[in-house]
Amino acid sequence: MNMIQLLNIRKVFNMGRPNEFTAIHGVSLSIHPHQVTALKGPSGSGKTTLLSILGCMARPTSGRIMLFDREITSLPERFLTEIRRKTFGFVFQQFHLIKGITVLENVMLPAYPGGEGYGALRKRAMEILDLLSLSKKASSRVEWLSGGEAQRTAIARALINRPSVMIADEPTGHLDSRLSQEFMQIMGRLKQDRKTILIASHDPIVHESETVDRVIEMRDGRII
Amino acid sequence: MWIEKQGNIIDFTLSSLLRRKRKNLALISVYMLVIFFFASVMFFTHAIKKEASIILKEAPEMVVQKMAGGRHELIPLGYIEQIKEIRGAHSVKGRLWGYYYDPVAGANFTLMVPGEGEVEQGGIAVGKGVSRVRFLDEEDEMEFMASDGEVFGLKVKQIFSPESELVSSDLILISEEDFRKLFGMVKGVATDIVLSVRNPKELSTIALKIAERLPDTRIILREEMLRTYEMVFNWRGGMMLVVLSGTLLAFIIFSWDRASGLSAEERREIGILKAIGWETSDVILMKFWEGTVISVSSFFVGVFLAYLHVFFLSSPLFEPALKGWAILYPKFKLIPFIDFYQIATLFFFTVVPYTGATIIPSWRAATIDPDSVMRT
Numbered sequence: 121m122n123m124i125q126l127l128n129i130r131k132v133f134n135m136g137r138p139n140e141f142t143a144i145h146g147v148s149l150s151i152h153p154h155q156v157t158a159l160k161g162p163s164g165s166g167k168t169t170l171l172s173i174l175g176c177m178a179r180p181t182s183g184r185i186m187l188f189d190r191e192i193t194s195l196p197e198r199f200l201t202e203i204r205r206k207t208f209g210f211v212f213q214q215f216h217l218i219k220g221i222t223v224l225e226n227v228m229l230p231a232y233p234g235g236e237g238y239g240a241l242r243k244r245a246m247e248i249l250d251l252l253s254l255s256k257k258a259s260s261r262v263e264w265l266s267g268g269e270a271q272r273t274a275i276a277r278a279l280i281n282r283p284s285v286m287i288a289d290e291p292t293g294h295l296d297s298r299l300s301q302e303f304m305q306i307m308g309r310l311k312q313d314r315k316t317i318l319i320a321s322h323d324p325i326v327h328e329s330e331t332v333d334r335v336i337e338m339r340d341g342r343i344i
Numbered sequence: 345m346w347i348e349k350q351g352n353i354i355d356f357t358l359s360s361l362l363r364r365k366r367k368n369l370a371l372i373s374v375y376m377l378v379i380f381f382f383a384s385v386m387f388f389t390h391a392i393k394k395e396a397s398i399i400l401k402e403a404p405e406m407v408v409q410k411m412a413g414g415r416h417e418l419i420p421l422g423y424i425e426q427i428k429e430i431r432g433a434h435s436v437k438g439r440l441w442g443y444y445y446d447p448v449a450g451a452n453f454t455l456m457v458p459g460e461g462e463v464e465q466g467g468i469a470v471g472k473g474v475s476r477v478r479f480l481d482e483e484d485e486m487e488f489m490a491s492d493g494e495v496f497g498l499k500v501k502q503i504f505s506p507e508s509e510l511v512s513s514d515l516i517l518i519s520e521e522d523f524r525k526l527f528g529m530v531k532g533v534a535t536d537i538v539l540s541v542r543n544p545k546e547l548s549t550i551a552l553k554i555a556e557r558l559p560d561t562r563i564i565l566r567e568e569m570l571r572t573y574e575m576v577f578n579w580r581g582g583m584m585l586v587v588l589s590g591t592l593l594a595f596i597i598f599s600w601d602r603a604s605g606l607s608a609e610e611r612r613e614i615g616i617l618k619a620i621g622w623e624t625s626d627v628i629l630m631k632f633w634e635g636t637v638i639s640v641s642s643f644f645v646g647v648f649l650a651y652l653h654v655f656f657l658s659s660p661l662f663e664p665a666l667k668g669w670a671i672l673y674p675k676f677k678l679i680p681f682i683d684f685y686q687i688a689t690l691f692f693f694t695v696v697p698y699t700g701a702t703i704i705p706s707w708r709a710a711t712i713d714p715d716s717v718m719r720t
């Protein structure tokens with residue numbers, strides 16, 4: 121079974137306008153489950169664009185997407201959001217934590233619309249923070265966190281809805297090499313937990329890591 | 345499920361509100377102030393109208409005054425017999441009342457002779473306002489100076505706290521003998537004559553008949569008094585409302601601006617929420633709760649403060665605008681009357697538009713594509 125399958129995906133920005141730009145040119149790709157897949161390529165090659173299509177964040181201009189062999193290409197927005205919430209956990213380059221609230225609240229945030237009881241949710245969030253050695257920081261505000269702590273908080277938040285796929289875009293962009301290695305170690309642990317992981321990165325630490333099973337290279341919106 | 349979802353989202357809303365403390369406090373204070381002014385005017389005019397209707401409920405249906413040279417004069421008691429002869433008129437009685445200037449308090453009191461036997465000679469019953477300004481307790485003596493210069497004391501037998509302070513705060517009930525002595529009024533005359541009418545339809549016919557029989561009198565109907573009062577109160581209250589409508593308009597513009605101008609930070613947050621799996625409707629729900637918490641809490645605090653202002657502190661802010669006619673009452677207190685219909689109206693015209701003003705811009709922000717977050 122394929123986790124995610126892309127068939128002849130094209131993404132065109134500003135279609136029909138003078139600044140029309142094709143970011144993805146007919147990409148077909150299968151993502152295997154329980155593996156770490158890295159997307160590699162120069163800046164502007166379309167990594168982020170492809171990742172957001174894989175994660176149901178953006179719709180392709182044409183082509184088809186299958187998730188667990190089920191076609192999801194033309195599902196309405198509401199269903200896509202639900203799929204995104206249940207299936208994917210995202211780690212962004214800038215982490216995008218919400219300032220002014222605690223680490224714990226940030227971690228719980230993606231689960232609020234699911235309607236789970238607060239107590240159970242809190243317990244689960246604490247367990248995840250514990251796994252990432254963040255339990256001591258649970259009630260700190262995110263502004264005070266170090267880079268590594270902020271990153272682990274972002275990972276914890278991505279894990280709260282028990283996603284089967286983790287998606288990370290340039291996760292090591294703001295980290296020094298020690299923290300980058302630590303990130304890859306955490307990804308290794310998640311792989312052991314049978315998560316499927318997708319990482320877009322220029323960083324050789326990512327590509328060369330033994331955690332990564334497969335490196336896909338991109339150039340000018342195509343896979344090479 | 346549903347309840348938990350609301351609970352979780354409200355939880356986040358509250359901590360969101362706390363994060364933007366300064367902005368939200370400013371918002372709540374302005375909001376509260378507007379509600380406070382509106383509710384104060386509403387409470388005040390409504391309570392005053394209620395007081396007036398209490399006064400008038402006890403007022404006689406018809407008052408006959410004798411006129412001389414266009415001015416109100418003492419009326420001979422002989423007129424009573426003549427009025428009694430008119431069919432349909434009954435309980436025709438002479439009334440004795442007047443104003444007494446008290447140099448100690450520097451105020452005018454209303455003196456009135458009640459029905460027979462209610463106050464005995466040498467005694468008086470005084471309203472709360474009188475006892476307050478003159479520091480009178482029961483069994484104290486109050487000095488009066490008669491029109492011939494003689495000073496004499498009357499004993500306070502009772503201090504009454506009546507249904508409406510507006511009516512009887514300045515009232516002194518006195519016996520007929522003492523009244524006549526005080527004002528040097530001869531027997532056989534009264535201040536005016538009052539009567540009732542059996543059938544209200546006959547009011548104007550009877551008034552006409554009295555006017556024919558006693559051409560030197562003027563007849564005042566209760567209905568006319570009622571209309572005059574209503575006009576005065578409506579006009580004064582109306583003026584205040586015009587002024588306040590301006591305030592409300594300013595408030596709507598202000599809140600629109602405050603609520604609709606989402607800051608870059610708030611937009612970013614909405615983007616993040618969308619990206620981590622919140623639906624557009626969840627974001628709107630959160631903004632809805634945010635608007636509701638702000639407007640409902642300001643509303644109730646504002647109404648509560650207005651209640652204190654009007655009914656416990658005697659509306660210090662409105663005294664010049666609304667209460668020109670009352671000079672006497674140093675601690676004039678209105679009886680708390682609340683019209684829930686008015687409160688509901690105020691609620692509808694403030695809370696609803698405000699909540700709307702917060703939702704619409706968030707709705708626009710919430711429909712942005714979640715992937716935009718990946719590019720910032």
Ligand SMILES: Nc1ncnc2c1ncn2[C@@H]1O[C@H](COP(=O)(O)OP(=O)(O)OP(=O)(O)O)[C@@H](O)[C@H]1O
Nearest residue numbers: 133134141143161162163164165166167168169170
């Ligand atoms: N919303 C958009 N409108 C127009 N052009 C866009 C938009 N989003 C992306 N692009 C263009 O698509 C191309 C691919 O962008 P993308 O962000 O996917 O590249 P990337 O491989 O992630 O680059 P980087 O390594 O710098 O993050 C770029 O040339 C970019 O300018």
Ligand SMILES: [Mg+2]
Nearest residue numbers: 167168169289
């Ligand atoms: Mg990118």
